[in-house]
Amino acid sequence: MAVVNTFPVLDALNIIAREDATLVDALADLNPLSLERAVDELRQAKSIFVLGAGRSGLALRMTAMRLMHLGLTVHIVGEVTTPAIGREDLLLVASGSGTTEALVRSARTAIDVGATVITLTTATKSPLANISSVLIEVPAAEKLDRAATKSVQYAGSLFEQAVVTIGDAFFHSLWMRSGQSADDLWPRHANLE
Numbered sequence: 001m002a003v004v005n006t007f008p009v010l011d012a013l014n015i016i017a018r019e020d021a022t023l024v025d026a027l028a029d030l031n032p033l034s035l036e037r038a039v040d041e042l043r044q045a046k047s048i049f050v051l052g053a054g055r056s057g058l059a060l061r062m063t064a065m066r067l068m069h070l071g072l073t074v075h076i077v078g079e080v081t082t083p084a085i086g087r088e089d090l091l092l093v094a095s096g097s098g099t100t101e102a103l104v105r106s107a108r109t110a111i112d113v114g115a116t117v118i119t120l121t122t123a124t125k126s127p128l129a130n131i132s133s134v135l136i137e138v139p140a141a142e143k144l145d146r147a148a149t150k151s152v153q154y155a156g157s158l159f160e161q162a163v164v165t166i167g168d169a170f171f172h173s174l175w176m177r178s179g180q181s182a183d184d185l186w187p188r189h190a191n192l193e
């Protein structure tokens, strides 16, 4: 790539905002039933476990906090206090590639014990996608996709933004159904921060 002297931040913001809006339109075409099923499964699960590596995992941690605000029992896989997953539980996984080995292994364990696995991924034919109970295709670039047809942003950035947005949409949908006010939710927010 050629060095350029300037690239206005507002231009970058516009590029990202446009990519995010296009992705939401594509999501609506690809996944309405999967998105609704995911919300139903999240509502019914005894405990929700969230799992992702790198930035995908960081994005899902934001969803984990919001689900906790709703009063749901949520665990982040890898934390020392996270218990064993069981039959009535749900594993929510985000992996752009769908091939990150530790995630595929954990998803297999979850399926083996009878838990539900919801996967957000760009790769619908990946090992992770193949074993998932609910598959949400995110039409974004995967981290090694250099074609710039789906995104001009670096690596899996568009996917990771989508994970945050879809997680917030899960939360919002569940919150609107829950009958709880913002004041009902707030006392659950961390008071040790």
Ligand SMILES: O=C([C@H](O)CO)[C@H](O)[C@H](O)COP(=O)(O)O
Pocket (backbone or CB within 6 Å): 053, 054, 055, 056, 057, 094, 095, 096, 097, 098, 099, 100, 103, 143, 154, 155, 156, 157
């Ligand atoms: O951190 C990541 C990287 O910065 C890509 O933008 C990825 O999220 C991490 O490598 C995990 O990969 P995936 O399982 O393919 O999401």
